[in-house]
Amino acid sequence: MTAYLFKRVLFGLATLVLASMVVFAMLQVVPGDPARLMLGMNATEDQVQVLREQMGLNQPLVLQYLDWAGGLLRLDFGRSYTYSVEVSELVGERLAVSLPLALISLGLSTLVAIPLGLYAASRRGKTADAVSMGAAQIGMAMPNFWFALLLIYVFAVWLRLVPAGGFPGWSAGVWPALKALILPAVALALPQAAILARVTRSAMVEVLGQDYIRTARAKGMTARSVLWRHALRNVLIPVLTILGMQFAFLLAGTIIVENVFYLPGLGRLVFQAISQRDLVVVQSVVMLLVAAVILVNLLVDLSYALVDPRLRGNR
Amino acid sequence: MSLLEIENLSLDIDGMPILRDIDLTVDVGEIVGLVGESGSGKSMTALSVMRLLPDAAQLGGRIAFDGIDILAAPESAMCALRGDDMGMVFQEPMTALNPVKTIGEQVAEGIRLHRKVGSAEAEAQTKAILDRVGLPTQKFPLSRFPHQLSGGQRQRVAIAIACALKPKLLIADEPTTALDVVLQAQILDLLRELVAENRMGLLLISHDLAVVTAMADRITILRHGAVADAGQTERVLSQQTHPYTRQLVTAATHVPARTLHRPVEQTTPLLEVTDVSRLYPGPRQGWFGRGNPTRAVDGVSLTLHPGQSTALVGRSGCGKSTLARMILALDAPTSGSIRFDGMELAGKSQAELRPVRRQMQVVFQDPYGSFDPRQTAGKLVAEPLYLLDKPLSRAETRDKVVEALHQVGLSPQDIEKYPHEFSGGQRQRLSIARAIITRPKLIVADEPVSALDVSIRAQILDLFADLNRRLGIAYLFITHDLTVARAVSDDVLVMQDGRVVERGRTLGVLASPQSDAAKALVSAAPDLHRALERRLREQG
Numbered sequence: 001m002t003a004y005l006f007k008r009v010l011f012g013l014a015t016l017v018l019a020s021m022v023v024f025a026m027l028q029v030v031p032g033d034p035a036r037l038m039l040g041m042n043a044t045e046d047q048v049q050v051l052r053e054q055m056g057l058n059q060p061l062v063l064q065y066l067d068w069a070g071g072l073l074r075l076d077f078g079r080s081y082t083y084s085v086e087v088s089e090l091v092g093e094r095l096a097v098s099l100p101l102a103l104i105s106l107g108l109s110t111l112v113a114i115p116l117g118l119y120a121a122s123r124r125g126k127t128a129d130a131v132s133m134g135a136a137q138i139g140m141a142m143p144n145f146w147f148a149l150l151l152i153y154v155f156a157v158w159l160r161l162v163p164a165g166g167f168p169g170w171s172a173g174v175w176p177a178l179k180a181l182i183l184p185a186v187a188l189a190l191p192q193a194a195i196l197a198r199v200t201r202s203a204m205v206e207v208l209g210q211d212y213i214r215t216a217r218a219k220g221m222t223a224r225s226v227l228w229r230h231a232l233r234n235v236l237i238p239v240l241t242i243l244g245m246q247f248a249f250l251l252a253g254t255i256i257v258e259n260v261f262y263l264p265g266l267g268r269l270v271f272q273a274i275s276q277r278d279l280v281v282v283q284s285v286v287m288l289l290v291a292a293v294i295l296v297n298l299l300v301d302l303s304y305a306l307v308d309p310r311l312r313g314n315r
Numbered sequence: 316m317s318l319l320e321i322e323n324l325s326l327d328i329d330g331m332p333i334l335r336d337i338d339l340t341v342d343v344g345e346i347v348g349l350v351g352e353s354g355s356g357k358s359m360t361a362l363s364v365m366r367l368l369p370d371a372a373q374l375g376g377r378i379a380f381d382g383i384d385i386l387a388a389p390e391s392a393m394c395a396l397r398g399d400d401m402g403m404v405f406q407e408p409m410t411a412l413n414p415v416k417t418i419g420e421q422v423a424e425g426i427r428l429h430r431k432v433g434s435a436e437a438e439a440q441t442k443a444i445l446d447r448v449g450l451p452t453q454k455f456p457l458s459r460f461p462h463q464l465s466g467g468q469r470q471r472v473a474i475a476i477a478c479a480l481k482p483k484l485l486i487a488d489e490p491t492t493a494l495d496v497v498l499q500a501q502i503l504d505l506l507r508e509l510v511a512e513n514r515m516g517l518l519l520i521s522h523d524l525a526v527v528t529a530m531a532d533r534i535t536i537l538r539h540g541a542v543a544d545a546g547q548t549e550r551v552l553s554q555q556t557h558p559y560t561r562q563l564v565t566a567a568t569h570v571p572a573r574t575l576h577r578p579v580e581q582t583t584p585l586l587e588v589t590d591v592s593r594l595y596p597g598p599r600q601g602w603f604g605r606g607n608p609t610r611a612v613d614g615v616s617l618t619l620h621p622g623q624s625t626a627l628v629g630r631s632g633c634g635k636s637t638l639a640r641m642i643l644a645l646d647a648p649t650s651g652s653i654r655f656d657g658m659e660l661a662g663k664s665q666a667e668l669r670p671v672r673r674q675m676q677v678v679f680q681d682p683y684g685s686f687d688p689r690q691t692a693g694k695l696v697a698e699p700l701y702l703l704d705k706p707l708s709r710a711e712t713r714d715k716v717v718e719a720l721h722q723v724g725l726s727p728q729d730i731e732k733y734p735h736e737f738s739g740g741q742r743q744r745l746s747i748a749r750a751i752i753t754r755p756k757l758i759v760a761d762e763p764v765s766a767l768d769v770s771i772r773a774q775i776l777d778l779f780a781d782l783n784r785r786l787g788i789a790y791l792f793i794t795h796d797l798t799v800a801r802a803v804s805d806d807v808l809v810m811q812d813g814r815v816v817e818r819g820r821t822l823g824v825l826a827s828p829q830s831d832a833a834k835a836l837v838s839a840a841p842d843l844h845r846a847l848e849r850r851l852r853e854q855g
Contacts, residue, residue, distance in 0.1 A: 125370075211410040217367055218405075219425040219476060220398030222390075229424075233415045308415055309460040 004312060008301045012294045019290040020072070024065050027279050033057075037277050038081040068283075077284035082276045087284045090269065097167055097181075098266040102250035104185040106243070109193035114239065116193075117200025122227055124205055133201065139194030148187035148260040155183060165262035184261045188254055192246050196239065203238040207231045236307045244300035248293040316382070317342045318516045319364065319484055323376035326359055326540075328369060333359050335541045337376070341484060344514040346507075348531030348548065350524060350563070352768035353739065356540040357520045361486045364518075365403055366393045381483060399429040402477030406489035408470035412461040418445070418472045419457025426479050444479045445472070448505060466631065467498035474505065481513045488520045495630040495795040500839035503530060522768055524567045525841030528552060528850065536560055549850040552843075562770065567843050569773035570802050571780035583657065585756055585789055586619040586642065591651030592813075593637050611637040613813035614651070621756060624783055624790040626800035626821060628836060629810035635793045638810070639759050642791065643677055644668050656756065673702040676750035678743075680762035685746055686734040693730035696720065696749045703753070719748040722786075723778060740771030747778060751786065761793045776802045797840045801825055809833040 035051040036043065052058050056067060071078060077087035120132040156164035162179045170177050207213065208231055216226045255267030266285060273281035305311045317340040326334035334356045341347045351357050362368050364378055366385060378385040381400060383392070397403075405411045412421060422445060423437040432440070442452045448471040461469055470490060477485055487506060491499035507530065510517050521527050527534055528548055535545040536559065544557040555561040592613050597606030612634045619625055627635045640646040642653060644660045653660045655671050663671075676699060679685045686695055696716050700707060707715065717727045723744040734742060743763065750758050760779070764772040780803055782788055792804055800807050800821055807824050809817040811832035817824060828834045 211405060211407050212413040214367065215405065215411045215421075215473065215476065216413065216424075218365060218397055218403040220394045220396070220428055221424070222394050230413050230416070234413070309417075310414060310462045 004305055005302065008298055012298045015294055016291060019294075020069055020287060021065070023283055023286050023290070024068060027283055028061065030279070032277055034081070034277075034279055072284075072287060078280040080273075080278055080281045082273070082278045082281075087281055090281065091266070091284060091288060094264060094266045094269045096170060097263055098251055098254070100177075101181050101185055101188070101254065101263070101265060102247060104181060105188040105192065105250055106247055108185055108189040109196055109246070110243065112189070113193040113196035114200050117197040118204055118227065118232075118235075120197070120201045121204030121208060122223070124208075129201075133198065136194040136197045139190050140198075142190065144187050144191055145256050145260050147190055148184065148257050151183045151187055152260070165260070167263050180261075180263075184254075184257050184263060187257050187260075188250060192250070196242055196246070199242050200235060200239055203235045204231060207234045210234075233307055237304060240300050240303050240307070244296045247296050248289070251289060251292055316379075318345075318381060319518070320377070320379040321360070321364070322378075324360070324363060324378060325375040326356075326363055326368070327373040327375075329371045333540050334363070337537075337540075337542055338545075339518075339535050339542070341516040341518050343483070343516055344510065345533070346510060346517045346519055346531045348527030348534040349518060349520045349537065350522065350527050350534060351537035351543075352522060352770065354539075355537040357522075357537055358488050359540075360537070361403065361488050361518065361520055364484075364486065365397060365401065366390075367397075367403075395429070398425040398477075398482075399480050400482050401484045401486065402480075402482040403486040404470070404473050404477045404488065404490045406492055408466045408473060408493060411473050412469055414461055417458050417460055418450075418455070418464070419459075422472065422475050422479055423457075425476055429480055440479065441475075444475045447509075448472075448475045448478070449501075450475070467494055467502065470494065470498075470502055471505070474502070474509075478509055478513075478515075482515060484516045484518065485509070486518045486520070489522065490519075491526065492521070492523070496797070496839040496841070497630050497835050499526070499841070506530070523841060524552070524563060524769065525843040525846055528843055528846040529841060536563065549847060549854055552847055553851065564843065566770040566773040569776065571773075571777045573780040573784060573803070575805050582620055584618040585621045585623075585656060586617075586791075587652075587654040588615060588617045588638075588642065589652045589654075591615050591638070591641060591648045591653060593634075593641060593646065594649045610813045612641070612648070615810075615813075615815050616651075617808060617815070617818075619757065619789055619791065622783070622787045622789055623806065624792070624804045626792040626794060626804035626807045627810060628794055628797060628800050628807060629832065630795060630836070633810040633832075634813040635810050636761060637813075639761055639791065639793050643675065643759055644671065669702050669704075673699070673753045674755050675757045675759065676753065676755040678746050678750050678758060678760040678763045681766050683734075683739070683742065683766075686742065688734050690733070691730065692720075692725075692732050692734070692737070692745055695734070696730075696745060696752055698749060699753045715752055716748075719752040722751060722782065723748045738771075739767055740774060743767060743771075743775050744778065747775075747782070751782060751788065754786070755788065757789045757791065759791045759793070762795070763792070764799055765794070765796060779803050795836070797825060797836060798842075809836065 033048065035048045035055060035057060039047055039051060056064060059067075075088055077091065079085065080087050080090055083090055116132050116136070120129045123129045152164050155161050162183055167180045168176045208227070213226055213230060216230045217223070221229070251266065253267065254265060255271050258265040258268045270282065270285045273285070319339070319341040321337055321339040324334055324337040325332070337356070337360055339347070339349070339360070349357050349360065359368070363374060364380065364385065368374070374386050376386075380396070383396070412418070419438070419441055423434070423441045426432065426437045426440050427434070430437070438457070441457060445452060445455065445457070450468060450471050455464070455468070461472070464472065485506075490506070491502050494502065503526065506517060506519070509515060519527060519530055531548050533546065534548045534551050536543045536551070536557070538559055543559045544551055551560060552564060555564055593611045594608040595611055597608050615638055617625070627638065629635050637646065641648050644663070647661060656674060658671060660668070660671065693713070693716050696719055697712050700712060700715060713730070716730060720727060720729055725741065725744055725748065734745070737745060763779070764775050767775060776799070779790065783790060783803070790803065792799060794800055804821045807819065807821040808815050809824065809830060809832050811830070817828065817830040817833045824833060825837060828837045
């Protein structure tokens with residue numbers, strides 16, 4: 001177990017270093033001189049040179065990389081050209097929206113999808129199965145900006161339960177902040193839940209067909225307790241895999257829904273930074289996401305080992 | 316009144332008739348054998364008694380167990396019976412246990428469920444039954460997971476689960492089919508002892524007449540979902556009044572007519588394996604250390620002449636499949652040399668191995684698993700033709716496929732069919748057609764008939780013998796089943812722990828084995844005639 005853990009952590013760190021090199025290299029080949037971009041079109045060549053010197057852009061690439069990577073380790077991401085603030089501050093503000101949003105929608109989708117998938121699997125081939133999987137199909141097919149608009153229309157415009165968009169900030173109190181996040185979380189959760197429900201169902205159907213389920217039934221266990229005591233843990237592996245992937249997506253892939261609800265999240269930050277060539281911000285957010293994905297994958301790998309003794313190494 | 320009475324049992328699933336008019340009884344302390352080929356309804360009969368059929372099943376007739384009307388009993392009553400008064404053991408020990416639960420949990424679960432005892436008491440009972448089935452807690456702690464046990468040990472756990480509460484009836488569905496003969500003999504002995512100790516009734520389901528004859532007091536033979544023959548085992552099998560019984564007995568003891576290969580010393584050997592070893596790295600110890608390597612194959616030498624048929628026999632895990640993989644150049648030896656047709660295989664690239672692969676083909680055990688289900692038979696059989704030096708035209712390919720199908724007794728119309736449209740025996744013919752299409756000099760066959768029913772098995776053995784005679788193909792048969800070795804090989808090598816411990820002419824070795832490994836294999840091998848003689852003698 002320790003060896004497994006050690007190997008996974010080492011592997012994660014190696015991936016992180018490799019990813020940082022790739023991110024750094026990519027931005028080197030992107031056309032455009034950051035110094036010139038910051039100073040604008042009217043700056044003289046001399047001014048640009050002075051700024052280049054200040055920013056360390058004339059140093060060898062290796063030194064530039066080490067400088068940047070060292071900054072990352074000290075959580076010093078540099079300054080944004082366009083916002084003229086520390087990137088860490090900027091990202092921190094945005095994370096305060098995106099992270100809770102991702103967690104809430106992941107929680108919602110898990111709460112709905114797993115019971116639904118298990119229920120459909122236990123009623124396989126019957127009407128309940130067809131209805132719930134049909135609903136999942138619709139959930140997957142529905143564009144989430146449209147679903148988001150629908151939610152706004154019903155809950156914000158018509159019922160006036162929650163605001164239609166914007167984010168008051170956590171300083172305005174937990175409840176108003178949560179109220180602002182709930183609709184976007186639901187809009188994001190729907191397609192995730194639909195996918196997760198289908199994965200849960202098909203994993204469960206497969207597990208229920210296994211020989212050891214029959215053995216458990218032959219022991220005298222009821223169909224229901226076999227499902228909870230024997231099948232569920234075996235279903236967790238594919239479900240955890242999907243959950244990990246969904247979390248990574250929810251952290252930054254939510255730009256459309258953020259736009260619909262006018263939320264200051266990470267997705268919009270990256271989008272704006274890219275269009276304004278604010279490379280320092282792009283680099284930092286990409287690295288942050290890479291780190292998040294690696295961390296989530298590490299957690300997923302560790303939970304595999306908790307679920308399945310065959311992965312604990314002492315084979 | 317018998318313990319289990321089945322009268323006029325009929326079963327339909329989704330309107331498909333599965334069983335018709337099954338009559339069967341099992342008495343207290345009696346072993347009843349249920350025999351038949353795959354699809355004859357043996358397992359469905361057993362699952363009907365346990366009421367573990369799919370939802371779409373429609374049952375008719377009567378099943379009475381210990382005075383209880385099984386077909387009318389509510390599900391809650393069935394749950395109370397299952398695992399308590401009636402237990403069941405299934406065929407596949409490798410998949411019958413939950414991989415994420417310890418063996419202790421899995422045995423204790425049933426005890427706690429039915430006896431409502433505390434966990435200390437359940438643990439004590441679990442230890443007792445595991446000890447009884449040959450897994451003492453000192454050597455096999457309750458915290459073991461199934462993947463840490465071998466197939467035979469897992470089957471013992473499954474028997475412990477089924478017998479933990481001393482059931483009145485045990486149903487064992489092909490309990491030893493997936494095990495090697497020595498393990499099979501041990502498990503059958505265990506079942507026999509449990510029957511005697513607890514006056515348990517045992518319904519033993521098997522496709523193997525020899526196993527059933529050795530075990531069962533009475534026998535019921537199923538065919539196409541109906542009872543073909545039934546009665547006292549020795550009477551049914553010695554009188555053979557029913558033609559189907561006669562057919563089964565003939566097939567079970569069938570030996571193809573073939574002339575033995577005379578060793579010709581002058582010819583250069585086709586295959587020369589010299590002092591080959593294969594080591595696997597030992598288990599990790601700590602972060603950097605490793606235990607001693609496992610010697611899967613340890614200093615094996617053998618030669619095979621053109622047209623010669625050699626059997627490689629041994630128990631599961633003796634290294635015979637590893638050796639075969641190295642001969643097929645799918646794995647590289649750690650040391651030693653393998654020469655095929657004069658060419659050393661070690662260190663050759665895939666391109667250099669092409670002419671060798673053309674001359675050397677393989678037939679696997681499982682005709683279901685070894686074909687891509689989405690390709691036609693014609694495509695599948697034509698696959699090895701890519702090994703030819705120049706590609707064939709469509710017409711030439713077709714001719715070759717038709718010829719290969721003809722050689723194995725299939726028709727040219729079969730080209731367009733998909734694997735699922737063939738029966739098990741036909742599928743094995745198809746894999747043989749695939750193996751002979753390049754006209755190889757050697758076929759390596761890994762347990763080629765052990766997944767087949769007796770009558771089909773006899774036909775496939777005949778086919779192997781016939782191809783050997785007509786096309787002069789040499790064989791290396793890998794098997795744990797001595798009847799297969801006897802049927803189609805000239806010479807035999809017995810392997811144990813990676814080494815060849817005995818070699819010689821097949822008939823000689825089988826008649827008077829010298830090594831312990833060979834003796835164990837011969838004495839454990841089920842033999843219909845021997846079992847029948849013993850029964851008749853016991854009856855007087």
